Amino acid sequence: MAKDSTTRASAGRSGATTPYRWMMTEVGAPLMREAFALPQPAPAEVVVEVAGCGVCHTDLGYYYDGVRTNHPLPLALGHEISGRVIAAGAEAEGWLGRAVIVPAVIPCGHCDACKRGKGTICPNQKMPGNDIQGGFASHVLVPAAGLCPVDETRLAEAGLTLADVSVVADAVTTPYQAVVQAGVGPGTLAIVIGVGGVGGYCVQVAAAFGATVVALDVDPVKLKAVARFGAARSIDVTKTDPKGLKKEIAAFAKERGLPAREWVVFECSGSAAGQTTAWSLLTHGGTLAVVGFTMDKVELRLSNLMAFHARALGNWGCPPDLYPGALDLVLEQRIALGPFVEHHPLDDINKVFAAAHAHELTRRAILIP
Template sequence: MAQQVRGVVARAKGAPVQVETVVVPDPGPGEAVVRVQACGVCHTDLHYREGGINDEFPFLLGHEAAGVVESVGAGVTDLEPGDFVILNWRAVCGTCRACLRGRPWYCFATFNASQPMTLTDGTPLSPALGIGAFAEKTLVHSGQCTKVDPAASPAAAGLLGCGIMAGIGAAVNTGGVTRGDSVAVIGCGGVGSAAVAGSALAGATTIIAVDLDDRKLEGATKLGATHTVNAGTGDVVAAVQELTGGFGADVVIDAVGRPETWKQAFYARDLAGTVVLVGVPTPEMRLEMPLLDFFSRGGSLKSSWYGDCLPSRDFPYLIDLYLQGRLDLDAFVTETIRLDEVEEAFTKMHHGDVLRSVVVF
């Protein structure tokens, strides 16, 4: 029987979000209903509200979530009610050309639930990243549920569902950061700070955090940055080169996603170094550079999709590190809030006042 729950809905571009009644159907084949325990407020949710993703309003926002499986549909064999899960937005299919080549983190045919959640008048809702977890319960494909150790705090664990995984994965999976590397991270919000933490986990010896906000630089230092650069006080490229013996960093991660920060990343890397773009550009952004510079510097220019993660592999591993005290996920939780405080949390995020506000049910 369908259930009615409270959820945060964006009805129109730029309009304040509202808490409304959401109808969650019983799970169909391959689906699961999850009772959400915590969900982080991510910049992607704000992109949805602002029409920056698409115009399929109304949206049911929220996607960085952890919770408990309440019920499953026909054919679901790897989940059962009571399982503690982190929700992910790349449930791999196993049969596309990427999966068949052994690269499921690039899966080109990921799954979402088939049935829509709706408003009480029957209007279908578009769930953010196929999840829609600013709600007391949500309907997802069973492959979007990754079981992890239930000893983890839901507020911390849920953040692996998007931003923290994107940042750690940008360093470890996409950038291939390893022992002894030098790394620069441009932009130290939630994703960039996670890239700093991931670089520290991987054994990088020089980790340079770059941002305009000294508060964020201080936070990055607590997560493993060995040096900081305030981008508003000088030449970022020159500063990174100076801190790396005049050469530039082995890996530079752009967690902002603007033409100017990408250029900084490109020129701040060592010869044959790697640039990783994990910040999301907007459609109108353009980049113009001499083609010869690409050829003469060599190396790799990469984009990181969701930290090139495989949730079934990476989420349990990172939760184990968290429970061992080796990955401080709690440091990313700036505040816990109620469901009706999401709009206020967007403002705090826009002003750089938080790493993450987390809705706790």
């Protein structure tokens, strides 16, 4: 790549391997590896050499369920990206050589919504693996706006690799925003439904903010895992009915001196059953935070929000300005990543997708180029 007034490249491994990415060509068809030429970054863009990219439930929704991507196929999926900046446009040269996390949702920073602090609803936002080519690749071209720098000294002290923190880009920051938005703090009873992936980190984030956390899932293995990382109570929802579940949580709240009202419920399962359970746990003054995504529909009585003077909050991505705080919790080891991630070669992407879709993985997969 030429070093000129528009684009500069840093020393590194960028020339060691022909750039490549794994492309989705149609729903359910095998992902195909293709070589591509490194793009020339525009003034406010950078090229990131990918260290790792996490496999998210959203990726599986695009691939298996036909959830529409904004960029037409073929498209490289993947929005949980960490790596190193190896080329930069003239306005982004300060990023050259730096280890970074790429935000899963990148606001433009200039529109009315962004100026009012509402970047998650920016109409010009870019999501890798949806609006632009994603991180299941050796390299990715992204806007420089919102990049989160990674202190590699602190990273090493925490016993983590740059690839490990790729999952901060969604699995950690999405529940982090949900916890911030819901106003969680000491004295809060937080209920997390679905504690694999995003939900497991939601348990840890809520606990780090001072909440007492009740974890709900159908998988005893996942419940056992989060019991060591922030969950004060773990409940297998297959062993109780909705009324019994609410009574059990209420008894636990009373035992811990926590309020019988104003519970905060985080729906992270991305399932119709999870959403139905979440709705059944609304209390007076309660908050329902919808973090998981499903195409399934549920039937509910919306008047419960009125009767309980409760609120329901959506949660799309996380503003880039919150990323450093979330990363700090990881580097301070108040959020554990290692026990909840596993590395796989990027070239095994088809096998990993199949295993994740079949619920054969107990940890979040990170694909390594």
